[in-house]
Every structure is written in structure tokens, then in C-alpha cells.
Amino acid sequence: MKADQADPVTPYADGTIGVTIKYGKSYEDTWAVFRGSVKQVRELICDYFGFESKDVTGLSLSDLVVNATNLAHGKGNIAALLDARIIPEDSPVQAPEDDPWAAASAVQSEPKTDSGSAWILGEIEKQGTIADLQKLWAANQSMFADSSVMAAYKSRGRALKEQ
Known part of the structure; x- marks a missing residue:
């Protein structure tokens, strides 16, 4: 591990652990920090990232952290590089008037x-x-x-x- 990188898992004296998941590489990028027992941290990560527990049951906490980190990096990259916004599935989306994709999909035969x-x-x-x-x-x-x-x-x- 490089000296300028923080350890993503931190053990504490009270027996709990802390897991930090970053959305990018820089210090200014968003971080999500989870602290508790291994079970609590696992549940917090699943809840935070929207993972279904049945889909991650066979994963170790380490594997779950890797998946969550990959998802966070992907979302962070999309937001930063494409100026994208994450919206709920059921939210009505109004495309800007100059959006060529919206114009193309509006053309109907x-x-x-x-x-x-x-x-x-x-x-x-x-x-x-x-x-x-x-x-x-x-x-x-x-x-x-x-x-x-x-x-x-x-x-x-x-x-x-x-x-």
C-alpha cells in the first residue's frame, strides 16, 4: 500500500471495524465510512449500496467491499466524466430541449x-x-x-x- 493511501479496513480497540469506500482516488472524492461489528458493517454496506443480501451471502466481507468499491468507482467516474446524475427508476425525467437522444427517441413512425x-x-x-x-x-x-x-x-x- 502506498503511503498516501488510507487502509480501507480499520480495526478499533472496542472490537469493531471501520470500512472506508471511496468513490475516486483523490481526497476530495466522496467517501462512505461504515463502522461496527463485521456483521453490522456487512449489513450497512448492503443497505447503502442496495445489494440484496441473498445475492452476496456467499461473499466474504472483503469480497463485498471489493464489489462495493467497484460500484462506487463506476458511479464516481460516470458522475465526474459525463456530468451524470443518478435518479430513481420511477422518477419522471425531463430531457433538456437540446438533447439529441431525446429528440431521436421522440421521432415516431x-x-x-x-x-x-x-x-x-x-x-x-x-x-x-x-x-x-x-x-x-x-x-x-x-x-x-x-x-x-x-x-x-x-x-x-x-x-x-x-x-
């Missing part, structure tokens, strides 16, 4: 009808160039597993070549 392939067959007929036809295929590949859709696609492609 015409809704598909309940008649299976009717929508894609109509779209195939609307295409005016082979390039547009290929783009339609690229955006809706799963629909082309239907042999009637693929036949219509090929037929439209031949018709566009002849024009």
Missing part, C-alpha cells in the same frame, strides 16, 4: 395497425427511391420476416429500378 403488415406494406408502396426503400427496411427489419412484406419490398425495388 406512423402507428402500426392491428392488421399485421398493412402499415409496412403501405409504407413500401410510398417509397419513391431505392435509397428511401432501403432506409425503410433498415428502420423496420423485424417486419420483413413476413414473406409477404419481403415480396412487396422486392417488387417495389424492381419497379423503382425500371423507372
Whole structure:
């Protein structure tokens, strides 16, 4: 261990231990400190990091600390490098107006009808160039597993070549 690094596990005179998990390498980065008996520290770490006890039952405290440290470092790196924020799963997220990913996911094709392939067959007929036809295929590949859709696609492609 380097002289400038703190020992992550500290034994105390009263028989308890302390575990320090850092989110990064610098002193300014967030730290989480857990103190108690080995069992208490284990439970505190599981609770703090959201580990299910059934998933970590076979791990030693040392292994658990390694997993928690890796998770902390990952979260710290994401927050620092990408300016990311951790939000609850059920929280409604409002994307910034200039977010290209939000804009891309908001672009919707015409809704598909309940008649299976009717929508894609109509779209195939609307295409005016082979390039547009290929783009339609690229955006809706799963629909082309239907042999009637693929036949219509090929037929439209031949018709566009002849024009």
C-alpha cells in the first residue's frame, strides 16, 4: 500500500471495524465510512449500496467491499466524466430541449395497425427511391420476416429500378 493511501479496513480497540469506500482516488472524492461489528458493517454496506443480501451471502466481507468499491468507482467516474446524475427508476425525467437522444427517441413512425403488415406494406408502396426503400427496411427489419412484406419490398425495388 502506498503511503498516501488510507487502509480501507480499520480495526478499533472496542472490537469493531471501520470500512472506508471511496468513490475516486483523490481526497476530495466522496467517501462512505461504515463502522461496527463485521456483521453490522456487512449489513450497512448492503443497505447503502442496495445489494440484496441473498445475492452476496456467499461473499466474504472483503469480497463485498471489493464489489462495493467497484460500484462506487463506476458511479464516481460516470458522475465526474459525463456530468451524470443518478435518479430513481420511477422518477419522471425531463430531457433538456437540446438533447439529441431525446429528440431521436421522440421521432415516431406512423402507428402500426392491428392488421399485421398493412402499415409496412403501405409504407413500401410510398417509397419513391431505392435509397428511401432501403432506409425503410433498415428502420423496420423485424417486419420483413413476413414473406409477404419481403415480396412487396422486392417488387417495389424492381419497379423503382425500371423507372
